[in-house]
Amino acid sequence: MRKIIENKQFDEERALYFSKGCDIRNCTFAGPADGESALKESRDIVLTDCSFSLRYPVWHVKEFKMKNCKMDEYTRAAIWYAQHGLIEDCELNGIKAVRECHDIRLEKCRVNSPEFGWKSSDIVLEDTKIDSEYIFLDSKNVSLNNVKMSGKYSFQYMEKLSITDSYLDTKDAFWHSKDVTVQNSVVKGEYLAWFSDGLTLINCEIIGTQPLCYCSNLKLINCTMVDTDLAFEYSDVQADVKGHIISIKNPKSGKITADSVGEVIRENPVMECSGEVCLRNSI
Numbered sequence: 001m002r003k004i005i006e007n008k009q010f011d012e013e014r015a016l017y018f019s020k021g022c023d024i025r026n027c028t029f030a031g032p033a034d035g036e037s038a039l040k041e042s043r044d045i046v047l048t049d050c051s052f053s054l055r056y057p058v059w060h061v062k063e064f065k066m067k068n069c070k071m072d073e074y075t076r077a078a079i080w081y082a083q084h085g086l087i088e089d090c091e092l093n094g095i096k097a098v099r100e101c102h103d104i105r106l107e108k109c110r111v112n113s114p115e116f117g118w119k120s121s122d123i124v125l126e127d128t129k130i131d132s133e134y135i136f137l138d139s140k141n142v143s144l145n146n147v148k149m150s151g152k153y154s155f156q157y158m159e160k161l162s163i164t165d166s167y168l169d170t171k172d173a174f175w176h177s178k179d180v181t182v183q184n185s186v187v188k189g190e191y192l193a194w195f196s197d198g199l200t201l202i203n204c205e206i207i208g209t210q211p212l213c214y215c216s217n218l219k220l221i222n223c224t225m226v227d228t229d230l231a232f233e234y235s236d237v238q239a240d241v242k243g244h245i246i247s248i249k250n251p252k253s254g255k256i257t258a259d260s261v262g263e264v265i266r267e268n269p270v271m272e273c274s275g276e277v278c279l280r281n282s283i
Contacts, residue, residue, distance in 0.1 A: 011035055011054065019045055029054050055094075058082055066090050071097070073112075079104070098123070114151075117142070136161075152189075155180070171208075174199060193218075212237070218254075225258075232256060234271060251275025 005024045010016065011031025016024070019042040029038045030053035038057045039045065045064045052071040058064065058079040066087045071078050075094035079085070085104045097113035098104060101120045111130040117123060120139045125147050132151040136142055140159040150169040155161060161180040167188075174180055174193035183202040192211035193199050199212075200219040207226045212218060213233040220239035225231065229246040232239070237251055241258040248256060249265040255276040264277045 010038055013037065014040055016042065018042060022046070023048070025049060027051075029057055052078065056080070058085075061085070229262075230265070232275065234269075234273070235275070237275065248277055251277065 003022045005022055005027060007026050009028045009031055011033040013035035015035060015038045017040055019039060021044050023046045026049045028051050030051070034054065036055045037059055038054060039061055040059045042061045043063055045061065047066045047069050050069045052069070052075045055076045057075065059081055061082045062084055064082065064085045068089045070091045071094055073093045077096045077099065078092065078094050079097060079101060080099045081101065082104065083102045087104065087106045087109060089108045092109065092111045092113055095113060096115045097111065098116055098120060099118045101123065103122045104120070105124040106128050107126045109128045111128065111132065114133045116130065116132040117136040117139055122141045123139065124143045126145045129148045133153055134156070135149065135151055135154045136158055138157040142158065142161045144163045144166050147166040149166065152171040154168065154170045154173045155177055156175045158177045159179055161177065163182045163185055166185045168185065170189040172191050173187065173189055174196045177193070177196045177199065179198040180196065181200045182204055186205045186207070188207040190208045190210065192206065192208060193215060195214045196218070197216040199215060201223050202221045204223045205226060206223055206228060208228065210230045211228050212231055212235055215235040215237060218235050218237040220241060223241055224243045225241055225245050227246065230249045231245060231247065232251040233249045234252045237254040237256060239256040241256065244260045244262065245258050247263040247265055248261055250269045250273045252271065252273050253275050255278060257278045257280055259280050261277060261279065266273065
């Protein structure tokens with residue numbers, strides 16, 4: 001028999017600590033006591049239409065659901081060390097909202113949280129808007145579908161990331177990442193994916209200066225590149241680019257095919273650079 005908790009306010013320390021089998025509805029976690037860790041170590045809980053303005057509410061929680069809940073900017077580090085959660089139609093605004101979590105799915109959410117998703121695994125974002133600097137640092141097995149994301153220094157030191165039908169407005173994205181696939185998406189930002197290994201971009205629009213340098217096992221399939229100069233420096237690359245590239249510099253190996261290239265720069269390489277650049281009309 002599940003326990004129903006509704007229409008209540010909680011502000012004390014560990015207010016609902018180790019709750020089990022609870023449906024928590026229309027409750028407020030805020031108040032003068034300013035207590036932390038309201039739901040720490042809870043199991044099998046469902047939160048509906050709740051609001052949060054206290055720190056660390058969902059720590060070490062397993063088997064949980066949140067729907068139509070709001071966490072304001074004072075809800076710092078809201079969801080840490082949690083497992084097996086569904087977060088739907090929620091608003092997350094505090095810094096470091098998700099960290100060291102496993103098997104968490106966000107659907108139709110609005111997120112404004114610097115340092116979101118660090119050191120986590122098996123995370124899914126779908127139909128979600130997120131603003132975050134350093135999003136998903138050092139995480140693995142992450143999937144984004146129909147996500148609008150903005151923020152600098154995204155997806156660094158990640159492993160096994162899949163992104164589809166999304167818009168990324170970012171900078172220094174995918175640095176030192178491994179096994180990343182991006183499809184049918186716009187990727188806008190400076191210094192894209194330096195030092196990445198196994199990045200594949202399919203049907204993508206790439207925007208910004210000095211992209212895709214120092215990469216290993218880089219693939220571009222049916223992509224376009226806008227305002228991209230000094231691209232592919234010291235990269236191992238196989239690329240099929242529709243349209244124009246402003247300039248390419250010292251590709252290490254592989255082959256880059258484009259409709260037109262403003263300039264191919266081969267000067268002062270610090271390593272052997274034998275990458276080919278081919279124009280489609282001349283093949």
